[in-house]
Amino acid sequence: MEAGGLPLELWRMILAYLHLPDLGRCSLVCRAWYELILSLDSTRWRQLCLGCTKCRHPNWPNQPDVEPESWREAFKQHYLASKTWTKNALDLESSVCFSLFRRRRERRTLSVGPGHEFDSLGSALAMASLYDRIVLFPGVYEEQGEIVLKVPVEIVGHGKLGEVALLASIDQHCSTTRLCNLVFMPAWFSPFMYKTTAGHVQFDNCNFENGHIQVRGPGTCQVKFCTFRNTHVFLQNVPLCVLENCEFVGSENNSVTVEGHPSADKNWAYKYLLGLIKSTPTFLPTEDSDFLMSLDLESRDQAWSPKTCDIVIEGSQSPTSAASSSPKPASKAGSQEAEVGSDGERGAQTPDSSDGGLSPSGEDEDEDQLMYRLSYQVQGPRPVLGGSFLGPPLPGASIQLPSCLVLNSLQQELQKDKEAMALANSVQGCLIRKCLFRDGKGGVFVCSYGRAKMEGNIFRNLTYAVRCIHNSKIVMLRNDIYRCRASGIFLRLEGGGLIAGNNIYHNAEAGVDIRKKSNPLILCNQIHHGLRSGIVVLGNGKGIIRNNQIFSNKEAGIYILYHGNPISWDPVCHPSSSIGRL
Structure with a gap:
C-alpha cells in the first residue's frame, strides 16, 4: 500500500466487514494486501470459523477453550475437508454441448419440509440427480422403509444442529455422499442408521444416537465434529x-x-484422504519437544516420601526356573536382601486382571514369589533415581535426572529405531484423531488383523480404552487414558504395534496389559497413579518396553509373571513410587 494511505488499523476495521469470497479477492491484489488479510486471523477469520453452523470449535471436544494456532488455517482445513466427497465429480459433472466447449452442469438444491417442494427425504431422492443438494428444514423425518442412495447427493440439515432429526436406515450404493448438520436415529425396523460397502461417505457436524454405522472395504468414510x-x-x-x-x-x-x-x-477417495491426512499437522514430536506430559491436577497435591525399590519376579515351579532364580541373601546392611514372600503375606499383590477384572486362569496361582529389597540409591537391575521428590513434576516442568538416567525424547527414540519410525508414520485402516471417548464400556476394539492409528485422543471413565487382539496392529501417539475400570490398553493373541508418548494414569488395573504372544513396542510413556501395576506381561506376552516413566502405582511398576518374556525393558521408576517393583 502507498505511503500516506489509511492506517493499518482502519484497513482492518474495513476488511472485517467483507465476506469470504471478497477476502479471497483482496488477498490477490498484492503482497501487502495479502499480509493484511492474514493479519485478520484473530478477528475476521475467527468470526468466520465460529460463525459457521456446519462446524464446531477447531479444538472440540478435547480443548474447546484453547484457541488454534491459526483460525484461518483451521477454517481452511475445514473447508478442504468438506469438499473431499466431490473430488471425483470433475468429469462426471460436465456435459458435452453441441459446441466444441464443455459446460459444467449446475447442482440443484431440493428443499424438503412442510410447505416446501418435497414432503419426505425419499421423494426428494427419487427426483435427485448427480451431486444435487438436498436441504432438510427443521422437523422430524421418519422413513418407513430402507433408503437406498443410488446417486451421489449431499443431504444437509437447515438451521442449528438438533433442529433436524432423521429416523431412517440408509444403504449407500453410490460412489460418494455427504451428510451434514443432522441428528440420526435408528428406524423402527433396523438398528443400522447407515451402511456402505464400496463408496465414500462423509459426515460433518452430525449426532448419532442409539444405533449402528457400518462401513465395509473398499468403502471409506470421513467423520468430523460428530457426537456418537x-x-x-x-x-x-x-x-x-x-x-x-x-x-x-x-x-x-x-x-x-x-x-x-x-x-x-x-x-477413488483413498488417495484424497491420504493427501488430506498428510497436509494436517502431525502428532509426532519435534526435536525440541518435551517428553513430559501434564499430570492430573489432583496428583500434584500428593506428597511422596523416598522409598526403596522392590523387584518382584514370579515364575513357574520348574527345576530350571527355581535354580536360575534362587536369591543369595547378603548379610551386610545396605546390601541386597532376599525375602521369600508367602501367598498369605503378599495376598494383596496379586497379578492384574485381564478381561474386565477376570483373574488369569489356566496358570498355577500358588507359585512362589521372590522379592528382592534394594536401596534405590545403591543398586538395582539398572540405576534408579536418587534423591527425593516432594511431588510429581508440574506441567511443563523437567525432572533433573542423573547423567546416567537422562531420558531420550520420543523423537530420539524413533530416530534410533527405524521400524518404530515407520510405524509412527504409517496410516492404514482407521485413523482416530483428537476424539473423546467417555462414560461407557469400551473405546476402540481392533481385531482379526485390523489396523488402527490413534493420535491425541482422550479415553476416560471407560471399562477399557483400547483392546487389540488376533494379529492386529495399533499405533497410539500422545493419548490420555485415565480412570478406566479395568486396564487401559489390552493386547492379546499376537497383537502388536507402537504405544508411544501416552499419559496413562488413575486406572483400576494395569496401564498396559500384554498377554498371549502379543509383542508391542512401548516407548516414552508416563504410566502412573494406577490402582495396581503399571505394565503387566504374562502368558507368553513379549514386548519392548523402553524409556518410560512408571511411578506411583499401587503395585508393581512392571509385573513380569506366568511366562512373560519382554524382549528388552528399560524403564525409569521414580524412587517415590508407591511400590516401584519390576
Missing part, C-alpha cells in the same frame, strides 16, 4: 477411514470396532 451417543461404528476391511474431532459417549459395547486386514481394493 450409545452408537457403535463398525469398520470392516476398510483401506482408510478418518474419525476426527468426534465425541463418543455412553457406549454399551465398543464405540469403534476395526476388524479385518485393510482391503487391497481401494476406491
Whole structure:
C-alpha cells in the first residue's frame, strides 16, 4: 500500500466487514494486501470459523477453550475437508454441448419440509440427480422403509444442529455422499442408521444416537465434529477411514470396532484422504519437544516420601526356573536382601486382571514369589533415581535426572529405531484423531488383523480404552487414558504395534496389559497413579518396553509373571513410587 494511505488499523476495521469470497479477492491484489488479510486471523477469520453452523470449535471436544494456532488455517482445513466427497465429480459433472466447449452442469438444491417442494427425504431422492443438494428444514423425518442412495447427493440439515432429526436406515450404493448438520436415529425396523460397502461417505457436524454405522472395504468414510451417543461404528476391511474431532459417549459395547486386514481394493477417495491426512499437522514430536506430559491436577497435591525399590519376579515351579532364580541373601546392611514372600503375606499383590477384572486362569496361582529389597540409591537391575521428590513434576516442568538416567525424547527414540519410525508414520485402516471417548464400556476394539492409528485422543471413565487382539496392529501417539475400570490398553493373541508418548494414569488395573504372544513396542510413556501395576506381561506376552516413566502405582511398576518374556525393558521408576517393583 502507498505511503500516506489509511492506517493499518482502519484497513482492518474495513476488511472485517467483507465476506469470504471478497477476502479471497483482496488477498490477490498484492503482497501487502495479502499480509493484511492474514493479519485478520484473530478477528475476521475467527468470526468466520465460529460463525459457521456446519462446524464446531477447531479444538472440540478435547480443548474447546484453547484457541488454534491459526483460525484461518483451521477454517481452511475445514473447508478442504468438506469438499473431499466431490473430488471425483470433475468429469462426471460436465456435459458435452453441441459446441466444441464443455459446460459444467449446475447442482440443484431440493428443499424438503412442510410447505416446501418435497414432503419426505425419499421423494426428494427419487427426483435427485448427480451431486444435487438436498436441504432438510427443521422437523422430524421418519422413513418407513430402507433408503437406498443410488446417486451421489449431499443431504444437509437447515438451521442449528438438533433442529433436524432423521429416523431412517440408509444403504449407500453410490460412489460418494455427504451428510451434514443432522441428528440420526435408528428406524423402527433396523438398528443400522447407515451402511456402505464400496463408496465414500462423509459426515460433518452430525449426532448419532442409539444405533449402528457400518462401513465395509473398499468403502471409506470421513467423520468430523460428530457426537456418537450409545452408537457403535463398525469398520470392516476398510483401506482408510478418518474419525476426527468426534465425541463418543455412553457406549454399551465398543464405540469403534476395526476388524479385518485393510482391503487391497481401494476406491477413488483413498488417495484424497491420504493427501488430506498428510497436509494436517502431525502428532509426532519435534526435536525440541518435551517428553513430559501434564499430570492430573489432583496428583500434584500428593506428597511422596523416598522409598526403596522392590523387584518382584514370579515364575513357574520348574527345576530350571527355581535354580536360575534362587536369591543369595547378603548379610551386610545396605546390601541386597532376599525375602521369600508367602501367598498369605503378599495376598494383596496379586497379578492384574485381564478381561474386565477376570483373574488369569489356566496358570498355577500358588507359585512362589521372590522379592528382592534394594536401596534405590545403591543398586538395582539398572540405576534408579536418587534423591527425593516432594511431588510429581508440574506441567511443563523437567525432572533433573542423573547423567546416567537422562531420558531420550520420543523423537530420539524413533530416530534410533527405524521400524518404530515407520510405524509412527504409517496410516492404514482407521485413523482416530483428537476424539473423546467417555462414560461407557469400551473405546476402540481392533481385531482379526485390523489396523488402527490413534493420535491425541482422550479415553476416560471407560471399562477399557483400547483392546487389540488376533494379529492386529495399533499405533497410539500422545493419548490420555485415565480412570478406566479395568486396564487401559489390552493386547492379546499376537497383537502388536507402537504405544508411544501416552499419559496413562488413575486406572483400576494395569496401564498396559500384554498377554498371549502379543509383542508391542512401548516407548516414552508416563504410566502412573494406577490402582495396581503399571505394565503387566504374562502368558507368553513379549514386548519392548523402553524409556518410560512408571511411578506411583499401587503395585508393581512392571509385573513380569506366568511366562512373560519382554524382549528388552528399560524403564525409569521414580524412587517415590508407591511400590516401584519390576
